[in-house]
Amino acid sequence: MNFLFLIPARGGSKGIPRKNIKLLDNKPLVFYSIDIARSLANDKNICVSSDDDEIINLVEDYGLKVPFKRPDELATDYASGNDVIMHAIRYYEEKGVIYDAVVELQPTSPLRQIQDVKNAIDLFDESLDMIVSVKETDSNPYYVLFEENPDGFLEKSKKGDFIRRQDCPKVYELNGAVYVFNVKSLKKMEIKNFKKIKKSVMDEVSSVDLDTPTDWEYAEYLISKSKVK
Numbered sequence: 001m002n003f004l005f006l007i008p009a010r011g012g013s014k015g016i017p018r019k020n021i022k023l024l025d026n027k028p029l030v031f032y033s034i035d036i037a038r039s040l041a042n043d044k045n046i047c048v049s050s051d052d053d054e055i056i057n058l059v060e061d062y063g064l065k066v067p068f069k070r071p072d073e074l075a076t077d078y079a080s081g082n083d084v085i086m087h088a089i090r091y092y093e094e095k096g097v098i099y100d101a102v103v104e105l106q107p108t109s110p111l112r113q114i115q116d117v118k119n120a121i122d123l124f125d126e127s128l129d130m131i132v133s134v135k136e137t138d139s140n141p142y143y144v145l146f147e148e149n150p151d152g153f154l155e156k157s158k159k160g161d162f163i164r165r166q167d168c169p170k171v172y173e174l175n176g177a178v179y180v181f182n183v184k185s186l187k188k189m190e191i192k193n194f195k196k197i198k199k200s201v202m203d204e205v206s207s208v209d210l211d212t213p214t215d216w217e218y219a220e221y222l223i224s225k226s227k228v229k
Contacts, residue, residue, distance in 0.1 A: 001100045001101060001124075001126075002045075002098065002099050002100045002101075003041065003045065003099065003100065003101050003102070003103050003121065003180075004045055004047060004088065004089070004092065004099040004101070004102045004103070005037040005040070005041050005045055005046045005047065005102075005103045005105060006047050006049060006085060006088055006102050006103065006104045006105070007030065007033045007034060007037065007046070007047065007048045007049070007104075007105050007106075007107060008049050008050075008081070008084050008104065008106060008107075009030045009033075009048055009049065009050045009052075009055050009059075009107050010049075010050060010051050010052060010055075010070065010075045011050065011051055011052025011054070011055060011075065012075065012076075012077070014077075015211050015212050015213070016210065016211070016212065016213060016215075016216055019107075019108070019210065019216075020050075020052075020055055020107050021054060021055055021058055022216075024110055024216070024219060024220065024223070025220065025223045025224075028058060029107050029108075029110055029210070030048065030055065030058070030059065030107045031062060032107065032110035033105040033106070033107050033109075033110070034046065034048070034059065034062065034064055036105060036112065036113075036114055036117055037103075037105055038064075039114050040103075040114065040117060040118070040121075043063075043064055043065065046064060047066075047067055047088050047092075048064065048066050049068075049070050049084055049087070049088055050066065050069070050070055050075075051069060051070040051071070051072060051074070051075035052075075053069075056069060067091065067092075068091055070084070070087065071087070074087055080190075081104075081191065082186070082190050082191045082192075085102055085104065085181060085186060085191075086186060086187075088102070089102065089183060089186065099183055100126065100182075100183055100184075101124060101180055101181060101182055101183060102179075102180070102181045102183060102186070103117065103120070103121060103178070103179070103180050103181075104178070104179040104180075104181065105117070105177075105178065106176050106177070108176060108209050108210045108211065109175065109176055109177035109178075109206075109207070109208070109209055109210075110208075110210065110219065111205060111206050111207075111208045111219060111222065111223075112133075112177040112178065112202065112206050112207075113206055116133060116177060116178060116200070116202050116206055117178050119200050120132075120133055120178040120179075120180050120200035121180060123180075123198055123200055124180045124182075126182060126184070127196065128182060128185075128196045128197070128198055129181075129182050129185040129194035129195060129196040129197055130179060130180060130181050130182065130185070130191070130194050130196070130197045130198075131178075131179070131180040131197075131198055131199070131200055132174055132178070132179055132180075132197060132198075132199060132200065133174070133175050133176075133177040133178035133179070133199075133200045133201075133202050133207075134172035134173060134174055134175060134199045134200070134201055134202065135172065135173060135175045135201065135202055135203070135204055135207040136170055136171070136172055136201070137171050137172060137173040139171075139173075140165060140168045140171050141156070141157035141158035141171060142156065142158050142159075142160040142162055142168040142169065142171070143156075143162060143165045143168050144165070145157040145158070172199055172201070175202060175207035175209060176209045177202060177206065177207060177209070178200060178202075205222060208222065
């Protein structure tokens with residue numbers, strides 16, 4: 001099976017300005033994803049998709065050829081991840097390169113491990129639309145999550161007669177670290193309409209996602225305390 005490792009790294013970022021090239025432990029954030037991809041694939045099967053010249057130049061100085069510059073319309077806050085992925089797939093197909101699946105590694109998950117990505121890939125087969133990495137959530141909708149009803153009173157988000165939290169069914173949240181997309185499925189429908197989705201579970205530390213300055217400080221703390229490799 002032929003996999004494209006896609007690393008989306010646009011220039012714009014509101015929560016952490018220029019975060020894709022910001023140094024985390026003296027290393028640009030995007031390099032973490034590149035290093036993971038290089039441990040599993042040849043450079044020809046790794047694509048950094050970026051609209052930003054500084055990011056592109058930095059990646060190429062790192063020795064990885066960036067195949068194209070992402071169009072501006074695919075680099076706004078309103079551009080969908082679906083469109084970014086399909087843009088990359090079409091680029092390679094025009095070059096005669098056909099991929100069965102896309103492994104997306106977002107730069108905002110620098111603490112993911114090689115084995116996390118391997119686990120997701122190993123779970124994938126062509127009968128599925130997608131494999132997604134997840135972590136078990138602390139915010140269980142059977143127990144601690146509530147919604148306000150029309151009368152203004154809180155009601156549990158998901159009904160269940162559970163006395164103890166540990167008796168509730170396990171609930172998972174996407175951590176954004178690893179996605180494995182079936183290219184055939186992508187061509188049939190948008191990701192939001194996928195039905196055949198399976199999970200690949202990751203631990204809490206590897207699942208850290210950098211969206212805010214506080215997230216960044218937490219990642220620096222974990223690295224400094226040797227909580228991650």
